[in-house]
Amino acid sequence: xxxxxxxxxxxxxxxxxxxxxxxxxxxxxxxxxxxxxxxxxxxxxxxxxxxxxxxxxxxxxxxxxxxxxxxxxxxxxxxxxxxxxxxxxxxxxxxxxxxxxxxxxxxxxxxxxxxxxxxxxxxxxxxxxxxxxxxxxxxxxxxxxxxxxxxxxxxxxxxxxxxxxxxxxxxxxxxxxxxxxxxxxxxxxxxxxxxxxxxxxxxxxxxxxxxxxxxxxxxxxxxxxxxxxxxxxxxxxxxxxxxxxxxxxxxxxxxxxxxxxxxxxxxxxxxxxxxxxxxxxxxxxxxxxxxxxxxxxxxxxxxxxxxxxxxxxxxxxxxxxxxxxxxxxxxxxxxxxxxxxxxxxxxxxxxxxxxxxxxxxxxxxxxxxxxxxxxxxxxxxxxxxxxxxxxxxxxxxxxxxxxxxxxxxxxxxxxxxxxxxxxxxxxxxxxxxxxxxxxxxxxxxxxxxxxxxxxxxxxxxxxxxxxxxxxxxxxxxxxxxxxxxxxxxxxxxxxxxxxxxxxxxx
Numbered sequence: 079x080x081x082x083x084x085x086x087x088x089x090x091x092x093x094x095x096x097x098x099x100x101x102x103x104x105x106x107x108x109x110x111x112x113x114x115x116x117x118x119x120x121x122x123x124x125x126x127x128x129x130x131x132x133x134x135x136x137x138x139x140x141x142x143x144x145x146x147x148x149x150x151x152x153x154x155x156x157x158x159x160x161x162x163x164x165x166x167x168x169x170x171x172x173x174x175x176x177x178x179x180x181x182x183x184x185x186x187x188x189x190x191x192x193x194x195x196x197x198x199x200x201x202x203x204x205x206x207x208x209x210x211x212x213x214x215x216x217x218x219x220x221x222x223x224x225x226x227x228x229x230x231x232x233x234x235x236x237x238x239x240x241x242x243x244x245x246x247x248x249x250x251x252x253x254x255x256x257x258x259x260x261x262x263x264x265x266x267x268x269x270x271x272x273x274x275x276x277x278x279x280x281x282x283x284x285x286x287x288x289x290x291x292x293x294x295x296x297x298x299x300x301x302x303x304x305x306x307x308x309x310x311x312x313x314x315x316x317x318x319x320x321x322x323x324x325x326x327x328x329x330x331x332x333x334x335x336x337x338x339x340x341x342x343x344x345x346x347x348x349x350x351x352x353x354x355x356x357x358x359x360x361x362x363x364x365x366x367x368x369x370x371x372x373x374x375x376x377x378x379x380x381x382x383x384x385x386x387x388x389x390x391x392x393x394x395x396x397x398x399x400x401x402x403x404x405x406x407x408x409x410x411x412x413x414x415x416x417x418x419x420x421x422x423x424x425x426x427x428x429x430x431x432x433x434x435x436x437x438x439x440x441x442x443x444x445x446x447x448x449x450x451x452x453x454x455x456x457x458x459x460x461x462x463x464x465x466x467x468x469x470x471x472x473x474x475x476x477x478x479x480x481x482x483x484x485x486x487x488x489x490x491x492x493x494x495x496x497x498x499x500x501x502x503x504x505x506x507x508x509x510x511x512x513x514x515x516x517x518x519x520x521x522x523x524x525x526x527x528x529x530x531x532x533x534x535x536x537x538x539x540x541x542x543x544x545x546x547x548x549x550x551x552x553x554x555x556x557x558x559x560x561x562x563x564x565x566x567x568x569x570x571x572x573x574x575x576x577x578x579x580x581x582x583x584x
């Protein structure tokens with residue numbers, strides 16, 4: 079356990095008897111402690127997966143003790159406040175996340191303003207000249223009205239730091255702030271952090287994986303040792319740190335436990351890999367249980383509404399229900415199976431899957447996966463786009479048939495509820511008169527119903543792919559692409575149904 083008289087008093091941080099158990103029972107820390115004095119910068123280092131980020135989340139109030147299986151015990155003291163970590167949320171730390179977590183929907187200045195406006199001290203966070211100068215030193219080369227996606231990684235990191243500073247938490251917590259930065263940029267960043275801490279008199283805890291280049295900028299170093307479930311202070315010396323991390327590294331698994339990575343199997347053909355993508359998209363776009371339930375619900379509701387309201391309102395409120403029964407049933411069956419259900423099921427299918435496609439393609443663009451495929455000589459666009467469009471056409475036809483069958487069955491049962499003395503064969507003979515022929519097979523004109531669904535799905539999927547392929551620099555742009563794809567897909571479905579219906583009288 080580390081000790082420092084500058085700890086919990088006068089703006090410092092002190093944690094004692096800290097024990098953290100993961101939901102799987104693994105112990106991350108046992109009876110550990112740490113102290114950070116006001117204005118101090120302390121590096122938290124340790125092997126990957128040892129729990130550095132978990133400790134930051136705990137100090138930032140983002141890890142619920144006792145929730146989801148986490149078991150946390152210990153006490154925290156900061157600025158006169160005492161927290162039982164086993165029962166209370168320790169929201170004393172402002173976290174600067176490794177992924178920056180900037181708000182894509184706001185420009186750079188508004189990312190700062192929203193943090194300032196929700197800070198407990200409100201405008202007081204900008205009340206000192208020293209703090210204004212410190213913020214300016216972080217953002218001096220940045221244009222305040224730009225979208226955050228337009229900045230470099232280092233600039234986004236500095237913007238995230240400034241935003242956290244304005245939230246006015248007692249402690250600053252940094253999760254891998256030097257990730258993706260070169261040595262010079264990393265040292266400059268930590269120097270800025272140290273200057274901020276000195277200016278504000280706030281302690282900072284910086285979790286890092288590669289710490290050697292940051293040692294000259296740190297006041298102290300803590301090693302998180304998963305083999306001993308402990309926190310140990312060491313001198314800020316590269317040789318000592320390397321030796322200590324080597325000792326803290328978990329033992330390697332025995333060779334007998336190594337998974338089989340046999341890559342000597344025969345090469346798979348392009349047809350095989352296309353089939354893998356096709357099966358995946360067929361499931362995702364067509365056969366997933368939630369999709370089947372979605373289409374079934376649309377068909378069932380349409381079938382019920384058609385018959386229930388058809389007979390109760392079309393037939394003069396029921397006064398001529400018996401007299402106009404046969405003609406009403408024939409008309410309702412024609413409208414439902416040839417117009418209403420095909421349109422409704424197609425819109426449901428296209429709207430949902432346009433969103434899925436735009437999100438899938440947009441995220442592949444955002445994360446550079448298409449570029450990776452191109453670099454590896456994988457025809458990814460051919461595999462993915464062909465699989466999507468084929469799945470959409472097949473799914474539209476199959477799910478339309480499913481929706482029509484369920485709609486017809488619900489219509490029949492709704493009709494039988496209204497006319498309990500009539501036989502179901504009478505319903506089928508009248509309801510399907512303009513849908514099925516005498517032999518029970520669909521009439522030729524019903525083929526155009528399937529064509530409408532297939533063409534709508536094909537064109538909507540192509541539109542969603544093109545929308546998803548537009549350049550993306552943020553998750554906000556992916557979300558906007560999803561919304562646009564839904565609107566465009568539904569418009570395409572409406573136009574296709576209107577045009578084909580007008581040309582074929584379906």
